[in-house]
Amino acid sequence: MEKIIKTALASFGMSGQVFHGPTIKVNPHFQITKILERTKNLSAKNYPEATIVRSYDEIINDPEIELVIVNTPDTYHYEMTMKALEAGKHVVVEKPFTKTTEEAARLIQLAKENNRILTVYQNRRLDSDFLTVKSLLEAGALGRLVEFESHFDRYRNFIREGNWKETGDERTGVLFNLGSHLVDQILVLFGDPKAVTCHLAAHRAGGEVPDYFDIRLHYDGFNAILKSSYLVKEPGPRIILHGTEGSFLKWGIDQQEAMLTEGRLPDEPDWNEEPEEWWGTLHTTVNGVEYKGKVRTIPGNFKVFYENLYEAVRHGKELLVKPEESKKVIEVLEACIESNRQRRTIDFNPS
Template sequence: MGKTIQTALASFGMSGMVFHGPSLKANPNFNVHSILERTKNQSIKDYPQARIVRSFEELIHQPEVDLVIINTPDRFHYPMCKQALEAGKHVIVEKPFTQTVNQANELIQLAQKHNRLLSVYQNRRWDNDFLTVKKILNEGMLGRLVEFESHFDRYRNFIQEGTWKEAGDKRHGVLFNLGSHLLDQVVQLFGLPKSLTAHLDILRTSGEVNDYFDIRMQYPDFAAILKSSYLVREPGPRFSLHGTLGSFHKWGIDPQEELLKAGHLPNEAHWGTEPKAYWGQLNTEWNGLNIKGTIETLPGNYNSYYENIYDVLTNGAELAVKPEESRDVIQLLDYCLQSHEEKRTIFL
């Protein structure tokens, strides 16, 4: 039996309850050793074996802890990552990695100096729809790609009370929240673009942070369009791809988040699968024949992220989500802000 990774959660909000905690519980190679709850004891029900600590300093200075997960509000990512790395811990941090590129570079150098793992939780690389799109592109089902469009829309026509995500500066809001996922997915597929043009907006009455974005990333032969809005009651396709031979449309959102919210664990049978009604529609040409029909969606699996983390820590495997990649996403988010403020296209 291999080493068990003793893991500490820096908070027990939505991210800890829904994403990290269940993945750790489902993976026998990890143990939730301790959880930071400054005043409450909510984690006792699901993690009775875990120690509840009241300060981050206490959390990171426990000698038994191997890995610290920084799943706190964005503004705390940089200082807490820095403290944990300096304490000799391996670190996973929620997206967005940091608030600036300089902060990201400093943390990357610090992890290298202390020979510690540093990774960003880009779980939506394992969304079922993204994995399916990746397969379609890799197999050339559409011919040469000419346009790629990705939406991550919600319907929330009110300002949610009591959350840091609804207040703050330009680095709070849907761009740094959901935009971190969409930009990461596009960079995984295509690398960095030649240019980028972005428009941001606040659509909801009394809103303080951006709740809409429209980003156009130009590549040598095609454009990648990324959009998100909090005022989409009837969503269109999640993905729309067009090529010289055909098109692919995919509706619906990966079901894993809702399953996790409902208390399911990612080691259950048929995890990450979805009903046939949500399978994508393909219309293309293959070996001279017109092919039109549904494409079965590949199963999603957020637990793949932690399986890779374990392989890195115990077997020296290659890290799936490298901090340099997430640093590049922060740079692209900065370019989006610059493009919007200056009303111009940014050339990389």
């Protein structure tokens, strides 16, 4: 039997409680042995076998810890990942990878120098709606794509006092938070854009950081439109695709986050199987035959991320999320900031 990957969580906030903890818990190849909680003991209820520590040094100085999950506020991603890699640990970093492209490049180089695996938790590649759209595009169900529109909207018409996501600059608000998911999905589907146009805004009274974005990633023959707002009380379609032969519209967001928040675990039978009333509508023509009807949503499962990571660590398999891909996401987000500042479309020239 292969050695279990002893794992440490660098924090136990929302991402540790909802995403990383549960998906590791159902994977027999990992064991959470240490959790950093500076003042509380919240993790003791669900992870009684793990030791709660009060400092990050207690994690990186532990020779038994093989994997560190840096799921802390964005500002700490670079420094904490660097320390873990230097200590010889494999690392999972929460999105966004880093604050800057330069930081991402340094971490990638450090991982190579230390022969360690570095990956970023771009879990929305495992959303049901994204997997369904990817399948439709690969099948050519819409003909030649002419427009792609994706939304990640919320309704939160107040400022959460004392929350780190509500203070700072463009790299703290919704652009780096939710935009990192949408941009990553588009890069997976279509690769590098030719150019970027972006508008950012802080619409909520007293807001310091962007709570709205409208991004246009320009490709040959079509644009990918990415939008997010904290002031959407009545959401429209989550995804809209138009092509030369048809259209696809999908309402409703992947339910895994809600299910995990309820305390459910992603090893349930029929996990994330979406009710038929939420399936997307496809209206298209295939080989001269018109079709209009529902398309079953492909169930996604976040636990695939750690299944892949185990295979990469123990058997050298290809990573689901390569750090170079997440560095490219940061480059696009930085292009968005520059486009918004200059109020114009700018060419995208990745490093």
